[in-house]
Amino acid sequence: xxxxxxxxxxxxxxxxxxxxxxxxxxxxxxxxxxxxxxxxxxxxxxxxxxxxxxxxxxxxxxxxxxxxxxxxxxxxxxxxxxxxxxxxxxxxxxxxxxxxxxxxxxxxxxxxxxxxxxxxxxxxxxxxxxxxxxxxxxxxxxxxxxxxxxxxxxxxxxxxxxxxxxxxxxxxxxxxxxxxxxxxxxxxxxxxxxxxxxxxxxxxxxxxxxxxxxxxxxxxxxxxxxxxxxxxxxxxxxxxxxxxxxxxxxxxxxxxxxxxxxxxxxxxxxxxxxxxxxxxxxxxxxxxxxxxxxxxxxxxxxxxxxxxxxxxxxxxxxxxxxxxxxxxxxxxxxxxxxxxxxxxxxxxxxxxxxxxxxxxxx
Numbered sequence: 437x438x439x440x441x442x443x444x445x446x447x448x449x450x451x452x453x454x455x456x457x458x459x460x461x462x463x464x465x466x467x468x469x470x471x472x473x474x475x476x477x478x479x480x481x482x483x484x485x486x487x488x489x490x491x492x493x494x495x496x497x498x499x500x501x502x503x504x505x506x507x508x509x510x511x512x513x514x515x516x517x518x519x520x521x522x523x524x525x526x527x528x529x530x531x532x533x534x535x536x537x538x539x540x541x542x543x544x545x546x547x548x549x550x551x552x553x554x555x556x557x558x559x560x561x562x563x564x565x566x567x568x569x570x571x572x573x574x575x576x577x578x579x580x581x582x583x584x585x586x587x588x589x590x591x592x593x594x595x596x597x598x599x600x601x602x603x604x605x606x607x608x609x610x611x612x613x614x615x616x617x618x619x620x621x622x623x624x625x626x627x628x629x630x631x632x633x634x635x636x637x638x639x640x641x642x643x644x645x646x647x648x649x650x651x652x653x654x655x656x657x658x659x660x661x662x663x664x665x666x667x668x669x670x671x672x673x674x675x676x677x678x679x680x681x682x683x684x685x686x687x688x689x690x691x692x693x694x695x696x697x698x699x700x701x702x703x704x705x706x707x708x709x710x711x712x713x714x715x716x717x718x719x720x721x722x723x724x725x726x727x728x729x730x731x732x733x734x735x736x737x738x739x740x741x742x743x744x745x746x747x748x749x750x751x752x753x754x755x756x757x758x759x760x761x762x763x764x765x766x767x768x769x770x771x772x773x774x775x776x777x778x779x780x781x782x783x784x785x786x787x788x789x790x791x792x793x794x795x796x797x798x
Contacts, residue, residue: 445489448487457515495510496510517581519537519550561591565594579609610771610775614632625783626775630788635741637673644679652707653710654710708736708737719750739756754795
């Protein structure tokens with residue numbers, strides 16, 4: 437990078453930190469280019485480039501004949517983005533995603549708040565998310581990336597309460613992974629995730645191509661919209677192949693329930709393919725099947741979602757859908773920056789392609 441380029445970026449970074457620290461929150465007008473040139477010992481063109489960078493970031497706006505002024509977002513925000521993710525540190529995918537988001541946000545000049553990262557019990561997920569939203573609202577966080585609450589019967593209501601708290605402080609929000617309304621309904625919030633219907637279809641079709649005819653989808657109760665979309669994709673792949681599909685093909689159970697899976701695998705029309713909600717669920721199921729002397733993939737095929745390290749460690753290695761974490765993190769941060777700059781943008785769903793990683797379990 438040329439010295440002149442690094443100079444304007446370093447000036448922009450210094451001014452961004454001053455703005456987000458509240459240094460100019462009560463000023464009628466932002467310092468003039470002449471004053472900033474004296475402060476930083478820089479040329480006017482260098483200062484102009486630094487100010488354009490801040491305007492692109494949604495912190496400054498120009499008024500014809502009057503100079504530069506702080507935007508509403510700049511006046512009402514700290515230099516921090518908040519993350520509310522009940523599955524952070526409990527599900528590998530969300531751990532990797534949140535860590536990647538934090539790294540990209542920091543490189544953009546923002547601090548990142550993760551709150552209390554101790555994993556809440558399922559029954560406390562709603563209260564935990566609401567408490568974190570209240571803390572972020574009190575701090576006037578610049579924006580929030582939110583994984584909607586799931587695994588509790590009142591999950592939609594809990595997420596609505598979180599969003600209401602943030603809305604009262606006009607804090608922009610981007611949803612991670614899924615919407616909080618029942619699939620396929622959409623709320624008025626930006627959403628960044630993978631195309632789960634396509635992913636479910638892709639992995640089920642692979643199983644069918646390798647000979648599976650009696651597919652099942654394995655999940656927990658009170659599952660999220662992400663899982664509903666995956667189920668829809670699996671069901672559509674089965675129907676397109678002329679295979680039967682009904683609600684009983686979705687099994688809501690503990691993957692470690694040996695007695696349940698013994699009955700399933702010893703009964704008539706035993707499944708010959710399990711698509712699991714994620715990789716840990718698939719790995720637990722494979723352990724149970726091994727105890728029952730059911731061979732994977734000879735007797736039954738097993739697949740998961742996320743493509744974390746676990747998928748490569750199990751025996752046989754697990755076929756799974758790859759979640760492009762770095763891509764998702766970059767899009768999530770960029771989307772939140774755009775939402776901070778322009779709160780009036782129409783809500784967007786940004787669904788990233790998620791490839792199948794075909795391994796020996798299918």
